[in-house]
Amino acid sequence: MNPSRARYDLIIIGSGPGGFRAALVAARRRKRVALIEFRELGGTCLNWGCIPTKSLLAVGERLARHGAGGEAGEADFWNDPNLSDWGKAQAYKNAQVLRLRQGLEGVFKKMAVDVYRGMGALEGPNTVRVNDQRLEGERILLAAGSLTPPLPGFEFDGERVIHNKDLLDAARLPRSMIILGAGPMGCEFANWLVDFGVAVTLVERAENLLPQFDETVSRALRRSFKQKGINVKVRCEAERLEKTAKGVRLHLKGGEVLEAGQLLVAVGRKPRLNPEVIGPVDLKLNRGFIVVNEYFQTSVPSIYAVGDVIGGPMLSHVADAQGAYAAANATGDHIAWPDPPIPGCVYTDPEVAAVGLSEREANARGIATKVGMAYYAMNGRAVASDQTAGLCKVVVRASDDRLIGCHLCGATATEIIAAAATAMSLGATARQLADMIWAHPTYSEVLAEACRACVTSAHD
Structure with missing residues (x-):
């Protein structure tokens, strides 16, 4: 300076x-x-x-x-x-x-x-x-x-009720933790905490984990989380919190009570x-x-x-x-923001990624769609690498065959989504993606197969 x-x-x-x-x-x-x-x-x-x-x-x-x-x-x-x-x-x-x-x-x-x-x-x-x-x-x-703002009734104290910075700087981990909020932050923290031996309960008031994502990939991640031993509780709303000698006691609407060493608040910014x-x-x-x-x-x-x-x-x-x-x-230009497709990524295991509209969002807008699905269990690279959990779902506008949404749960999903975002930026159709030559064996072929499920192409 x-x-x-x-x-x-x-x-x-x-x-x-x-x-x-x-x-x-x-x-x-x-x-x-x-x-x-x-x-x-x-x-x-x-x-x-x-x-x-x-x-x-x-x-x-x-x-x-x-x-x-x-x-x-x-x-x-x-x-x-x-x-x-x-x-x-x-x-x-x-x-x-x-x-x-x-x-x-x-x-x-x-x-x-x-x-x-x-x-x-x-x-x-x-x-x-x-x-x-x-x-x-x-x-x-x-x-x-x-x-992260304080949540009324669940204010941070840095010891039993914590936010992400408290946890990342912690000298030690608790034996158990409740995570309030199953958005990207809550899911990512749950994923690595359980790898370190912490008993994790993930609480979300919406119908699924990652409520902003397509419900198909949200359900796929939930299945994987259950296999990891994460206690997933959806459609559950926190009512009040007690601090105990051993940690916290979270009361849910309906009467259920959860106990853990700490509560991580992962709701809102x-x-x-x-x-x-x-x-x-x-x-x-x-x-x-x-x-x-x-x-x-x-x-x-x-x-x-x-x-x-x-x-x-x-x-x-x-x-x-x-x-x-x-x-x-x-500094002198006059360039308008083009409002490009924005990918969203969640770094769990398996990864989750999405760009564009979900099937539900497209239907709510009155857009007639076609949907294509492909599964990692049928992907050569995934099978060879023992990474078969997951799927790819594409949403295609029926009127012109253009890709308007892509949703993934699986290995390297956060990398594959860049191909879908690029295709959407260029106005590519599902047929164009289906008829490309994709390197084999690669995880990215799952996107090609999802597009092929929507169209009749040379690769059928």
Whole structure:
């Protein structure tokens, strides 16, 4: 950071995926960029979300399949007899997070992005205060992310009622845990916790796990979770919580009572927009989210916003893409957001991924559809790798054969979904996908087979 340079072309508040991408786009255009972060570089995704949870998932899978021992050439902690399995997992997770965070620091230094540590607060349409410094900017970008809000009656205490950061930083794991909420976060945490020997009960008030996903893949994941020993309770609503000498007692509507060592609240996110961040600037809000136009410009023309603070899908890859558009527009372009297909991924075992409309959503919109199904049990690569749990479901618009939805539960689903998202972006039809030559044996052939189930093609 160069403290003498207090005027910038773009000032960014928040260094998560949206802020990080915006900083790089603007810096590559030779703009003067300031990036403000009050916690660790990389935001929630890198430090307490995407990366640490995927690291723990990887360790959990290793423990479940191969045990905790290390191999020659691996990090010393794998063979440290004084470390528990959880201790090794924490060491591995922390190493990966640090590696990526140091990479960010190196990139910012190389690109001459000035990094300010502290809470950024708007003081005007072109002024941001951080600590005791005032920065002036032609444009400002808000990318402050979101947080898990306290749930009335289930307030966090850091010991018995916890949120994701508490768990990721925990020195030890409880013997049992109740997870309130079976969305992506709840399911991912349940998946790796059970690999570490924690007895997990997953509570969801909707009809299925992952209620935002197609019910076919939700049911498939539920079957896999039951095989893992996860106690899945759907259509159950938490009524009240007791703290006991041994942990917590959760009372459900209807009279059922659950007990565990801890309760993890995995319900909801809200934008990180406290009054100090917005300051005296009169930004237009809608239900607590910043209102932006198709260029990510707020009601104050010099201020832009992306990611969780504007609502919509609260996904890192969405914020990343929005950050690129916002930075381009803030530095001279006028490019509207194209509203592309957005894949959603859940990193469980098996993985879950989806893009576009579910069958139920398409029907609710009055769209006549065709549905194709294919199963991992008939996929050569899945059989050879003993990864036969799962399926692929495609939703095709009957009027023109175009792919409008794809839903997967199975090995590498979070990778395969990129092919479906690309096809949808290009307006591809199920026939075109069915008639492609797909490498064999690959997991991705499950997408081809689902499309072939919808059409008459040369491969029938």
